[in-house]
Amino acid sequence: MAEGANDDRARAVQPGRPRNRDEWGIEFSRIVAFSDGVFAIAITLLVLQIDMPQHLPPGTTLLDELLNQDGDFIAYGISFAVLGKLWLAHHRFFAAVERFDGVLMGLNLLYLAWIVLVPFTSEVLGDYGDDSTAVILYAISLAAVSITFQVEIEYAYRNGLVRPQLSALERRYAGPANFLVAAVFVLSIPVALVSPLVAVLMWPIIFFTGRPVADRIARRRS
Amino acid sequence: MAEGANDDRARAVQPGRPRNRDEWGIEFSRIVAFSDGVFAIAITLLVLQIDMPQHLPPGTTLLDELLNQDGDFIAYGISFAVLGKLWLAHHRFFAAVERFDGVLMGLNLLYLAWIVLVPFTSEVLGDYGDDSTAVILYAISLAAVSITFQVEIEYAYRNGLVRPQLSALERRYAGPANFLVAAVFVLSIPVALVSPLVAVLMWPIIFFTGRPVADRIARRRS
Amino acid sequence: MAEGANDDRARAVQPGRPRNRDEWGIEFSRIVAFSDGVFAIAITLLVLQIDMPQHLPPGTTLLDELLNQDGDFIAYGISFAVLGKLWLAHHRFFAAVERFDGVLMGLNLLYLAWIVLVPFTSEVLGDYGDDSTAVILYAISLAAVSITFQVEIEYAYRNGLVRPQLSALERRYAGPANFLVAAVFVLSIPVALVSPLVAVLMWPIIFFTGRPVADRIARRRS
Amino acid sequence: MAEGANDDRARAVQPGRPRNRDEWGIEFSRIVAFSDGVFAIAITLLVLQIDMPQHLPPGTTLLDELLNQDGDFIAYGISFAVLGKLWLAHHRFFAAVERFDGVLMGLNLLYLAWIVLVPFTSEVLGDYGDDSTAVILYAISLAAVSITFQVEIEYAYRNGLVRPQLSALERRYAGPANFLVAAVFVLSIPVALVSPLVAVLMWPIIFFTGRPVADRIARRRS
Numbered sequence: 025m026a027e028g029a030n031d032d033r034a035r036a037v038q039p040g041r042p043r044n045r046d047e048w049g050i051e052f053s054r055i056v057a058f059s060d061g062v063f064a065i066a067i068t069l070l071v072l073q074i075d076m077p078q079h080l081p082p083g084t085t086l087l088d089e090l091l092n093q094d095g096d097f098i099a100y101g102i103s104f105a106v107l108g109k110l111w112l113a114h115h116r117f118f119a120a121v122e123r124f125d126g127v128l129m130g131l132n133l134l135y136l137a138w139i140v141l142v143p144f145t146s147e148v149l150g151d152y153g154d155d156s157t158a159v160i161l162y163a164i165s166l167a168a169v170s171i172t173f174q175v176e177i178e179y180a181y182r183n184g185l186v187r188p189q190l191s192a193l194e195r196r197y198a199g200p201a202n203f204l205v206a207a208v209f210v211l212s213i214p215v216a217l218v219s220p221l222v223a224v225l226m227w228p229i230i231f232f233t234g235r236p237v238a239d240r241i242a243r244r245r246s
Numbered sequence: 247m248a249e250g251a252n253d254d255r256a257r258a259v260q261p262g263r264p265r266n267r268d269e270w271g272i273e274f275s276r277i278v279a280f281s282d283g284v285f286a287i288a289i290t291l292l293v294l295q296i297d298m299p300q301h302l303p304p305g306t307t308l309l310d311e312l313l314n315q316d317g318d319f320i321a322y323g324i325s326f327a328v329l330g331k332l333w334l335a336h337h338r339f340f341a342a343v344e345r346f347d348g349v350l351m352g353l354n355l356l357y358l359a360w361i362v363l364v365p366f367t368s369e370v371l372g373d374y375g376d377d378s379t380a381v382i383l384y385a386i387s388l389a390a391v392s393i394t395f396q397v398e399i400e401y402a403y404r405n406g407l408v409r410p411q412l413s414a415l416e417r418r419y420a421g422p423a424n425f426l427v428a429a430v431f432v433l434s435i436p437v438a439l440v441s442p443l444v445a446v447l448m449w450p451i452i453f454f455t456g457r458p459v460a461d462r463i464a465r466r467r468s
Numbered sequence: 469m470a471e472g473a474n475d476d477r478a479r480a481v482q483p484g485r486p487r488n489r490d491e492w493g494i495e496f497s498r499i500v501a502f503s504d505g506v507f508a509i510a511i512t513l514l515v516l517q518i519d520m521p522q523h524l525p526p527g528t529t530l531l532d533e534l535l536n537q538d539g540d541f542i543a544y545g546i547s548f549a550v551l552g553k554l555w556l557a558h559h560r561f562f563a564a565v566e567r568f569d570g571v572l573m574g575l576n577l578l579y580l581a582w583i584v585l586v587p588f589t590s591e592v593l594g595d596y597g598d599d600s601t602a603v604i605l606y607a608i609s610l611a612a613v614s615i616t617f618q619v620e621i622e623y624a625y626r627n628g629l630v631r632p633q634l635s636a637l638e639r640r641y642a643g644p645a646n647f648l649v650a651a652v653f654v655l656s657i658p659v660a661l662v663s664p665l666v667a668v669l670m671w672p673i674i675f676f677t678g679r680p681v682a683d684r685i686a687r688r689r690s
Numbered sequence: 691m692a693e694g695a696n697d698d699r700a701r702a703v704q705p706g707r708p709r710n711r712d713e714w715g716i717e718f719s720r721i722v723a724f725s726d727g728v729f730a731i732a733i734t735l736l737v738l739q740i741d742m743p744q745h746l747p748p749g750t751t752l753l754d755e756l757l758n759q760d761g762d763f764i765a766y767g768i769s770f771a772v773l774g775k776l777w778l779a780h781h782r783f784f785a786a787v788e789r790f791d792g793v794l795m796g797l798n799l800l801y802l803a804w805i806v807l808v809p810f811t812s813e814v815l816g817d818y819g820d821d822s823t824a825v826i827l828y829a830i831s832l833a834a835v836s837i838t839f840q841v842e843i844e845y846a847y848r849n850g851l852v853r854p855q856l857s858a859l860e861r862r863y864a865g866p867a868n869f870l871v872a873a874v875f876v877l878s879i880p881v882a883l884v885s886p887l888v889a890v891l892m893w894p895i896i897f898f899t900g901r902p903v904a905d906r907i908a909r910r911r912s
Contacts, residue, residue, distance in 0.1 A: 062512055308821050
């Protein structure tokens with residue numbers, strides 16, 4: 025690590041790479057490691073949202089109490105899958121990023137601020153899953169994640185921060201795939217006003233139709 | 247890190263390694279680091295399951311209250327040992343994995359989703375250790391961990407994702423050892439219906455008989 | 469990592485680098501990774517400060533309850549931005565540090581002890597934002613962070629622990645920028661006695677005037 | 691990282707290094723990173739032990755409530771300093787370790803199990819600091835940490851797992867310094883039966899007399 029880090033820093037003060045130098049040689053790998061750390065902690069904190077049965081009311085068993093918390097388990101499953109998928113997408117994108125600047129780092133912190141909110145919006149969803157407000161709050165938090173990510177992707181491409189070999193592949197998939205995620209969550213907001221259940225059932229569309237739809241969008245673009 | 251990461255990415259776009267390329271060069275080391283992070287957080291969150299004596303009822307001392315929580319301390323000890331052992335096994339297996347693909351990554355996320363549940367099932371076990379439901383919930387969560395891991399191992403071998411020098415050794419131990427863990431937890435489920443205590447006492451078998459039984463299974467296989 | 473780490477250790481026992489040797493070859497990169505880890509956990513724990521509506525009082529909706537917690541969301545936003553900015557500054561500084569000694573490590577632990585307090589002072593701010601005490605507690609905790617960081621920076625420069633190529637740039641910005649952060653938080657303490665709201669509104673000054681003011685201070689110094 | 695990791699794995703299957711091979715090439719650096727992660731999480735979880743004033747009883751101010759929690763702040767300060775010092779010691783020792791085996795890894799997990807308990811014993815200390823039981827519980831948890839660490843150190847030396855260049859320096863300080871920590875905590879247990887306050891005041895001895903006493907013990911040994 026020390027060797028790689030030294031190289032990074034050395035490169036950071038070379039001429040012709042003004043952005044890196046402007047940032048006083050902050051190591052790229054650490055920004056990604058920090059993001060990975062925040063993702064790992066946020067995904068693990070999801071377990072704290074599952075309420076512990078504190079006292080069994082008379083006439084109920086522990087099994088009754090656990091089955092009563094089906095909303096918490098469903099919210100845990102949804103949020104683990106969503107954060108896992110977002111982490112993979114974030115991961116893929118940053119594997120393609122070659123350089124960074126202050127704006128990209130600020131956008132990435134904003135993105136992480138939305139990610140860290142997910143354990144909260146997920147807890148509200150688990151406890152009030154049949155309430156439109158809870159479903160809309162969750163959809164808003166994830167739409168905000170996807171839209172911020174979209175801005176990060178666009179910014180990086182327009183400012184040439186992405187490795188050329190990978191940018192074509194990346195452009196073909198990452199953008200459309202992420203756009204699809206944002207669209208599903210945004211569209212589920214008005215639906216939740218009518219039926220929270222239907223809105224929640226819309227979300228798995230992301231997992232099952234992601235690749236073919238992204239392919240179709242990508243083909244139209246090119 | 248930067249150098250290694252660049253190498254990875256460069257390799258990811260070479261022909262003849264389609265799986266890696268298909269994943270747009272996601273660095274292998276980061277997936278493992280993410281898994282390690284989730285394990286480290288989940289194992290540390292176990293401490294939050296030990297209830298703090300909030301108010302001492304009149305006539306009781308702090309010592310009485312702490313001794314009353316013997317279930318929490320036992321559950322902490324069991325879960326720390328189990329998660330520690332699972333981490334070592336996960337660790338060994340991924341040291342032998344050479345390549346990965348989208349399916350292995352998805353399976354690994356599913357595996358981590360079960361791992362992150364352990365602080366919850368452990369808390370239920372600590373508070374309701376004499377209740378069959380709590381013991382069965384814990385056994386189910388760890389059987390799910392072991393079975394998902396078994397599927398990961400099988401998938402990796404069948405798709406040639408494992409380093410050839412290590413695969414023989416790995417195959418000899420990792421598979422059978424993990425099968426033993428799954429078997430003990432699955433078998434303890436019906437036992438817990440009769441006696442939760444006997445079911446809990448079955449679990450340490452994993453720690454004391456692991457190596458010789460795995461050897462025996464491995465010998466039968468070869 | 470192993471290679472880099474070995475190099476570090478080898479260098480650590482060479483003559484002429486007494487400080488490193490005195491520390492028995494503690495790897496520099498690990499100290500920074502530890503700091504990054506503490507930052508990532510502290511910033512993610514901020515989500516736990518947002519209170520979950522436990523039971524809806526009759527006549528109120530979930531939306532009412534969530535809007536009632538506006539203080540929690542504002543405190544979350546402020547603290548995420550502040551910790552994010554502090555992490556970037558810490559990051560930049562350590563990218564310029566070449567060597568370390570026991571004193572710098574002790575100062576860094578003291579610095580992290582203040583950082584870890586932020587989720588607590590932020591929670592108090594979120595729940596009692598109109599109370600002078602809460603605003604002053606928060607300002608004190610962040611003034612303590614900035615002042616400790618200032619001592620770290622000064623110590624590192626005076627003892628030649630900073631890379632020469634980077635020290636000029638670093639000196640020009642890091643010191644004055646951090647001094648500005650400390651000044652804003654210290655000045656907001658007496659203001660909070662009169663009006664907590666005005667004190668809180670002073671804090672964003674750091675984000676909008678940071679660069680130009682730091683430039684002006686830097687120019688006066690040189 | 692990938693390069694170093696590959697080297698490790700390659701070395702792990704070479705003949706003549708049976709211990710590493712026996713462990714199927716588990717990367718050393720990951721074990722240390724896992725320990726560092728557990729330390730970083732445990733030290734950050736200390737903040738959760740500081741109780742939030744939930745409702746201000748009539749006639750009291752937020753300041754009164756915060757000042758009432760002086761025990762929580764003192765316990766936070768003590769535990770942050772203790773975990774920080776333990777991390778530095780663990781760090782130093784593992785910088786000197788060259789190889790590992792299953793026993794060392796098991797001992798290290800046992801050591802971490804005690805470390806993870808500290809946020810709990812610290813919380814009890816913060817809330818019941820004038821109760822002998824709380825002080826003894828805390829002293830026991832840290833005596834257990836130090837004694838387990840002592841066994842790790844002894845085991846590593848006796849089995850030649852330590853780098854020869856560093857082992858002399860390490861032996862001179864790490865052993866005696868850790869022995870001192872264990873001794874202070876063990877001795878404070880009977881003292882706490884008479885006066886919890888005097889027992890707590892004994893602990894800072896570790897920070898102020900550590901080096902000279904360790905020197906004296908080291909000199910007697912050689």
